[in-house]
Amino acid sequence: MPPRESYDWLRAHAVETATIGSALALLHWDQSTKMPPAGHAHRTAQVGILTKLLHERRTDPRVGEALDKARAELLREDPESEFTANVREWQRAYDRAVRIPTELAVATARAAAEGETAWKRARPDSDWQAFLPHLEEIVRLRREEAEAVGYANEPYDALLDEYEPGETAASLEPVLAGLRRELVPLLERILGAPRQPDRTLLTRHYPLGCQRALCREAVAAIGFDFEAGRIDPTAHPFSTRIGPGDVRITTRYNEHAFGEGFFGAIHEAGHALYSQGIPGAHFGTPCGVSVSLGVHESQSRLWENMVARSRGFWRHFLPRAEERFDCLRGVELDAFVLAVNDVRPSLIRVEADEVTYNLHVLLRFGLELALLRGRLEPRDLPGAWDESMRALLGLTPPDLADGVMQDVHWSAGLLGYFPTYTLGNLYAAQLFEAAGRELGGGPQGLDERFAAGDFAPLLGWLREKVHVHGSRFVPRELMRRATGAELGHEAFMRYLTAKYEALYGL
Structure with missing residues (x-):
């Protein structure tokens, strides 16, 4: 032949x-x-x-x-x-x-x-x-x-x-170590800041039906195509591409935890936007699938944190939220934005803020390495988990459900998966920085677009730079072409530092 x-x-x-x-x-x-x-x-x-x-x-x-x-x-x-x-x-x-x-x-x-x-x-x-x-x-x-x-x-x-094709433990360890060195001092500064959020704002009564409606409106606004997808409740949020024209997302709702359902939906919609942006004509071939989980995660973290937790986003969406939730009537924009960017060490990874989230990933990465290196056996995970949680976040889980048993990944056989979450954060910051530069106005220019409810320019940029290529380029090469930078933690720390110094008055 x-x-x-x-x-x-x-x-x-x-x-x-x-x-x-x-x-x-x-x-x-x-x-x-x-x-x-x-x-x-x-x-x-x-x-x-x-x-x-x-x-x-x-x-x-x-x-x-x-x-x-x-x-x-x-x-x-x-x-x-x-x-x-x-x-x-x-x-x-x-x-x-x-x-x-x-x-x-x-x-x-x-x-x-x-x-x-x-x-x-x-x-x-x-x-x-x-x-x-x-x-x-x-x-x-x-x-x-x-x-x-x-x-x-x-x-x-x-x-x-x-x-994550091409990555190894040796290539990741120095990047993650550098990130940890800069994260911890920033976290300490934030926790000691005189300005702190009203944490009760997000734990008021948020009726589930109204949450579902707002989530649907928000994911549609950022570009999720409901003619080619759907959203459903589940125990552990996820996104899946069944095939061309069928991309599904899920989230879980809590009447007294607004962020759990809303930001879960935006996060999974970020994944789905990538999946919907891959040309259907390439289905079944490498050019028709995402290049890696780290790149996939960059899309979800970018939309969840850099877009949906921005001041511009809530200038646009807070009035719509007030129409649905009585508990938000009269809440000031700055107070709400500070609340959705609350920073504090917590037990649950999927509920963690941007500053502490990667410490949760570092915990799991260390345990996975120990398991695969034969230095730790599954039966010893609960004790090792609690020890690492105390060292990294200063917390001790009250039970195993909120400790070593909180994630679905290991039960589903996904060992080696967790580092892709932090890679996603690092890539997201590099992409967001590059998009602001190329679309004009930097982060402030993007924020003004969000305030006007205009998310199409950013989605279009991501479609051109990331989505359309599928697996045509290996992950680091794809990101190099999109951002002009090598993988590192610097852009992520620039983003975090500028954002949280402004929010917390540092």
Whole structure:
């Protein structure tokens, strides 16, 4: 088969595989939103069968043969072309997949499905002993996967590379260490500031129906297309792309915690805007999927924090919120903006503010490294968690539900995932800084646009610089092209320092 015919076969095979994968994504969405409790056992069987089918397709020897032939065309292709990017990423995915035995892939998928169900049942009662066997199995399988995939330096790199291509523990540790060195002094300054928010503003009575309506209005305003998506309640917020024209987001609401539902919805809408901005014509190919979780997270954190917690955003949306919530009548803009940017150490990562959030990620990154390096066993996680929480945030969880059991990730097998959250924050700051510069007026210019309810210029810039490329470029190269800067913590600290010095009168 000639190189071009081989490429066409690869593309058709990949599109069909992605279509099957989209059915699996729909099953996962249903499991987290609508499925009755008694359906979990059957869902685990469904996930196992589809995972086996997908793994067999991804490791089909014909894929390897077609790649060998298609690569012969690369020397004649533009290194930045769709052809080159797709062949490069197909080869990368194939090389990883063929190293993982089908039995291991299926066992991991089943363990994750069972683990997530066990976590949901055990977390409300902090029942660690009921959840521990599932976690032990997941960690064992992920360690086995790391060895099967292989690594140059340490097992953690084999798992991290799945979510953030090209990154390693060694490449991240100095960036995170530099961030920690500057975060802690800024946090201390903020906590000692004379100006502090009225924390009761966000814990008043916010009827759930009105919250849902405001969330829907806000995510539509920033660009989420409801003709190609939907929003639903769930226990742990997430976003998922089922396929072209079907991108779904979720959030969880609390009558006495306005930020939980609202900022959860904006965060997931940020992910969804990226997914909706990837050209549907490329579905099933690397140019039709996001490049990494860190880049994906940059979109959600940018919209949640840099847009939706800005003064300009609330100049536009506070009057609309006042129309829906009696408890906000007469609340001053500056008081509300300070409240939604409240900084204080807290137990829960998803509820953490911008300044302390990355300390939560550093905690999890350290524990994951210890697990994969064999220095920590799952049974010892509760004690290690509490010790790290005290060291980083000065807090001790009152129970396991708000401690080591608070995140769904480990129950779902997502070891190596957490650093992508901090990468997202760092990339978001670099993108926001570059967008302000190129759209004109810097951060103040963006804020004025938000105050006028005009979010389209920023979304359009992100579509051009990030979304449309899919995985055409590796993450660091994509960000370098978009921002003109290398990965670092400097832009993030410039953003935090300027914002919180103004808010807190430092």
